[in-house]
Amino acid sequence: MTPQPNALELEDLVMHFGPVRAVDGVSLAISQGRVTALVGESGSGKSTVGRCVVRLVEPTAGIVRIGGTDVSHLSRRQLRRHRSEVSIVFQDPAGSLDPRMLVGDVVAEPLRLSGERISRRDREARVARELGRVGLRAEVARRYPHELSGGQRQRVSIARALISEPTLLIADEPTSALDVSVQASVLNLLADLQRDIGFACLFITHDLSAVEYLADEIAVMYLGQLVETGSREQIFTRPAHPYTQALLAAAPVADPVRQRQRQPVLLGDDLPSALDPPSGCRFRTRCPLAFDRCATEVPAQVEIGGGKAACHLVQPDGTRPDVRTADNSEVLS
Amino acid sequence: MTTVERPGTASGLLGAPVLEIRDLSVSFTTEGGTVSAVHRVSLDLAPGEIVGMVGESGCGKSVTAMSIAGLLPSSARISGSVRLRGTELVGTRESVLRRVRGKEIAYIFQEPMTSLNPVLTVGRQIGEVLQVHERMSRPAARARAVELLSLVGIPSASKRVDNYPHQLSGGMRQRVMIAMAVACGPKVLVADEPTTALDVTVQAGILQVLRDLRDRLGTTILIITHDLGVIADVADRVVVMYAGRVVERAQVTDLFAHPLHRYTAGLLSASPTPGKHAGTARLQEIPGLVPVLSSQPDACTFADRCPAADSQCRDSAPPLEGVGTGTALGAKDHLAACWHPCPAPRTQPEETNL
Numbered sequence: 001m002t003p004q005p006n007a008l009e010l011e012d013l014v015m016h017f018g019p020v021r022a023v024d025g026v027s028l029a030i031s032q033g034r035v036t037a038l039v040g041e042s043g044s045g046k047s048t049v050g051r052c053v054v055r056l057v058e059p060t061a062g063i064v065r066i067g068g069t070d071v072s073h074l075s076r077r078q079l080r081r082h083r084s085e086v087s088i089v090f091q092d093p094a095g096s097l098d099p100r101m102l103v104g105d106v107v108a109e110p111l112r113l114s115g116e117r118i119s120r121r122d123r124e125a126r127v128a129r130e131l132g133r134v135g136l137r138a139e140v141a142r143r144y145p146h147e148l149s150g151g152q153r154q155r156v157s158i159a160r161a162l163i164s165e166p167t168l169l170i171a172d173e174p175t176s177a178l179d180v181s182v183q184a185s186v187l188n189l190l191a192d193l194q195r196d197i198g199f200a201c202l203f204i205t206h207d208l209s210a211v212e213y214l215a216d217e218i219a220v221m222y223l224g225q226l227v228e229t230g231s232r233e234q235i236f237t238r239p240a241h242p243y244t245q246a247l248l249a250a251a252p253v254a255d256p257v258r259q260r261q262r263q264p265v266l267l268g269d270d271l272p273s274a275l276d277p278p279s280g281c282r283f284r285t286r287c288p289l290a291f292d293r294c295a296t297e298v299p300a301q302v303e304i305g306g307g308k309a310a311c312h313l314v315q316p317d318g319t320r321p322d323v324r325t326a327d328n329s330e331v332l333s
Numbered sequence: 334m335t336t337v338e339r340p341g342t343a344s345g346l347l348g349a350p351v352l353e354i355r356d357l358s359v360s361f362t363t364e365g366g367t368v369s370a371v372h373r374v375s376l377d378l379a380p381g382e383i384v385g386m387v388g389e390s391g392c393g394k395s396v397t398a399m400s401i402a403g404l405l406p407s408s409a410r411i412s413g414s415v416r417l418r419g420t421e422l423v424g425t426r427e428s429v430l431r432r433v434r435g436k437e438i439a440y441i442f443q444e445p446m447t448s449l450n451p452v453l454t455v456g457r458q459i460g461e462v463l464q465v466h467e468r469m470s471r472p473a474a475r476a477r478a479v480e481l482l483s484l485v486g487i488p489s490a491s492k493r494v495d496n497y498p499h500q501l502s503g504g505m506r507q508r509v510m511i512a513m514a515v516a517c518g519p520k521v522l523v524a525d526e527p528t529t530a531l532d533v534t535v536q537a538g539i540l541q542v543l544r545d546l547r548d549r550l551g552t553t554i555l556i557i558t559h560d561l562g563v564i565a566d567v568a569d570r571v572v573v574m575y576a577g578r579v580v581e582r583a584q585v586t587d588l589f590a591h592p593l594h595r596y597t598a599g600l601l602s603a604s605p606t607p608g609k610h611a612g613t614a615r616l617q618e619i620p621g622l623v624p625v626l627s628s629q630p631d632a633c634t635f636a637d638r639c640p641a642a643d644s645q646c647r648d649s650a651p652p653l654e655g656v657g658t659g660t661a662l663g664a665k666d667h668l669a670a671c672w673h674p675c676p677a678p679r680t681q682p683e684e685t686n687l
Contacts, residue, residue: 041532042503149622179389180559181619184603188615206532209605213616250537252562254604256585259565266541267534268488271502286534 005068007032007168007200008053008086013062015048020274022048024224025062030217032167035194035201037211037232039247040221043274046204049221050170053202054088055079067167084114087161091173093153097145103156104141107131110164130159134189151182155189162193169194172204187213209251212236220244223282224274230307240309240320243283249324263324281312288326289313349418350377351520351553352401352438357413357423359396359405370396372577372629373413375653378521381551383543385568385585387558387600391623393577394557398523401555402438403430418520436466439514443526445506449498455482455509456494462516481512484549485542504535511542515552522546524556528563540567561604565589573597576624576634579653583667593656593669595639633672641673 008030015023023045030036040046052059055071064072071082087110090096097106107127111118118126128138134155145153154174161169171190175183191214194201205211211218211232218235220228220243228241239245249265267286272278278285284294293312301308303316313321359371371393378384386394399405401415403422415422417437422430434440442448450458459481460474469477475494482490485508498506507527514522524543528536544567546552558564564571564585571588573581573596581594592598602617621638631650636642653670 041534151622179623180561180600181389181603182622184605184616185618185620187605188618191615207605212605246534250534252537252540252560252566253606254561254565254589254601255606256565256568256589259562264537264541266538271504271532271535 004032006030006065007034007067008202009063009065009068010049010053011063011065013049013052013064014060015045015052015057016060021224021277022274023052023059024277026221026224026226028219028226028229030168030200030202032200033198034216035203035214036217036219037203037205037215038219038221039205039208039211041206041247041271043223043271044221045224045274046206046221047172050088050172050202050204053168053170054086056088080113080115084110084164085166086168086170087164087166088170088172089154089157089161089174091176093150093157093177094145096157097153099145101145102141103131103143103145103148106145106156107141107160107163110160114164126163127159130163131156133162133193134159149182150178151186154178154186158186158189158193162197162199165197167199169199169201170204171201173206174203175210176206183210190214207251208236208247220247223272223277225282226301226308226310227283228307228309230305230309234305234307238305238320240304240307240314241283241311242287242289242313242321242323242326244309245321245323265323281310288323289321348380351380351418352376352378352555353414353416354397354401355414355416357397357400357415358411359393359400360410361408362410363408367627369626369629370409370577371400374574374577374579376572376579376582378553378555380520380553381547382569383547383554383556383567385556385558385564385571386574387561387564387571388574389559389600389623391576391625392574394574395525397574398440398525398555398557401521401523402434402440403427404434404440432466435462435514435519436517437519438521438523439517439519440523440525441507441510441514441527443529445503445510445530446498448510449506451498454495454497455501455512459494459509459513459516462513466517477516478512481516482509484515484545485509485512486538486545487512502535503531504538507531507535507539508542511539511546515546515550518550519552521553521555524554526558527556529558529560536563543567561589561601562606573600576626577629578634578670580635580671581667581669582653587667591667591675593667593674594635594671595641595673595675596635597669598675599638633670643673645672 006029010026010028013023013026026049038046051057053064059072063070066082066085104127107130108123111123127141131138131140136155175186203211203214215232218232219226222243228244239248246265246267253259272285280296281294281299284290299310299312301310302314304314354376357371357374360367360369374397388394400411411423456475456478459478463469463474463477479490479494482493487493487508528539543554547554568585571583571585572579575596581597592601599619603619605616619638633646633651636646651670651672653668656669656674
């Protein structure tokens with residue numbers, strides 16, 4: 001078996017917008033055909049990571065490898081050859097589809113940009129096939145985006161992203177703007193397509209519950225850095241980092257009996273700014289378990305249970321903190 | 334169709350309803366024609382109870398909320414009745430409504446930043462409410478503002494009172510909005526998607542504040558949300574809306590344990606819930622879309638998306654009523670507008686820890 005290069009590798013990715021340290025040293029690898037969820041709250045830098053991968057923004061430092069090729073230092077022209085390998089789907093389909101283009105042209109756009117010579121008939125056939133794959137009828141190609149519902153528009157975005165047969169799909173909150181019932185159908189569609197086609201996927205979301213159906217691995221981001229990475233099972237059943245634990249505990253479950261038995265974990269809601277992140281561990285200002293060392297020393301990534309967590313309370317022998325046992329009255333007062 | 338409500342049982346409070354909504358209908362005339370947004374909604378709010386109103390976008394939940402204290406634009410045609418402790422509010426003069434708003438019924442909305450004045454300190458903004466409604470002096474209003482800020486869980490309130498909105502985080506701003514809303518001790522607080530714009534770790538704190546208000550001040554809260562997790566967390570009773578109508582109404586535990594209306598059942602199984610994980614399993618989908626109605630037909634408006642619909646559903650609108658009251662189906666005050674309610678309690682998906 002020849003080792004295949006990873007679909008995506010990030011090495012110490014840094015993206016600063018002036019003084020704003022949006023992404024500050026993120027390293028991550030996704031194997032071919034695997035789904036990694038990048039989870040974080042607003043301002044964590046998760047979307048910026050996605051934009052760096054497709055080079056919508058030029059990273060300040062670090063390396064982005066797609067299929068083993070370092071694309072972070074390619075010129076715009078050299079980059080074009082690699083464009084077909086990676087696609088992105090955005091949160092708001094209304095904003096990411098040109099309102100004056102017919103759906104068919106929107107979906108065919110990546111083919112045109114790739115410079116590939118293709119007959120009109122072939123192009124139309126591929127558009128029809130792609131629309132069929134996302135559950136839309138071929139006639140939709142002759143409509144405008146505004147004639148479609150939000151869910152249908154997101155399906156068009158997905159068709160456009162997949163027509164170039166990418167090995168890597170970046171999905172940036174693809175269901176967050178949709179209603180619950182529509183969200184379910186788009187999540188199901190993405191899961192089906194991923195299984196059938198086998199592309200690798202970086203699924204960016206603020207909603208841990210949405211990724212349980214999709215992700216093989218989960219990476220949790222806080223204020224520009226990864227605090228924990230691990231398999232889906234590990235993150236959901238044995239989260240090591242206090243922030244991951246708090247995220248899981250904070251999301252209310254749709255079951256009043258269970259929800260009211262759960263012990264609430266309340267973090268202070270004063271989010272530090274990426275302009276001036278806290279010293280040491282960036283989560284320490286909201287962490288109920290923080291102690292002196294957290295302010296002075298940046299925690300290293302410690303291997304635990306097959307994953308990694310950056311916390312002084314996590315030990316390689318499997319010792320991990322439990323945020324629910326903390327007396328958090330101090331943080332809140 | 335109107336039934337006697339059991340008052341807020343979770344808090345054990347009894348008494349006449351604070352707010353009685355009867356047959357409230359709202360329609361709008363737009364360039365594209367008439368849109369019926371709310372159709373014959375009836376609901377009582379008992380003192381100190383938290384009622385959750387849930388549904389997807391376009392179901393009429395926000396329009397219902399806004400019409401309570403006359404916040405809708407003049408293009409809205411409103412019929413029916415909204416009584417605040419016996420006083421009719423629908424069609425009442427603006428000058429009367431202005432006294433009711435803020436003092437008796439207060440609102441908080443999704444986006445706190447757009448509701449706050451960016452050039453005034455939060456202390457001034459909270460104080461203004463007290464100066465207008467309670468005729469307090471400025472120093473007294475400021476002192477009360479500090480008290481209110483600590484009531485809603487803002488640390489070092491005496492310093493924060495001099496902050497401008499941009500100096501606060503999103504969660505803090507929403508706390509300020511709540512402080513402003515409860516400044517005059519309103520009987521009813523209407524919270525329209527109060528945590529939708531907030532991160533989940535911040536949301537937990539805001540929901541805690543709402544619960545505290547009810548427990549400490551006895552405020553009646555109508556919380557509007559699309560998030561069943563939020564409902565499961567704070568609501569005593571739930572109203573499910575679909576295409577302008579109330580399709581189901583129940584105590585929170587009854588609704589989640591045994592949804593009667595197919596739309597409610599669909600919403601519940603479409604929501605991804607951590608811990609209900611199923612590996613390769615799929616989420617339940619509800620095919621189709623919420624219809625935009627120009628008029629309310631004499632039919633079940635969910636029929637086109639419903640797996641159980643038949644000709645009866647398309648020929649007559651099901652009334653909101655107790656389904657098999659007191660029998661195995663549904664608890665006493667569990668109402669659904671459905672000709673073919675879900676038969677057996679929803680089977681709980683097996684909980685795996687993987």
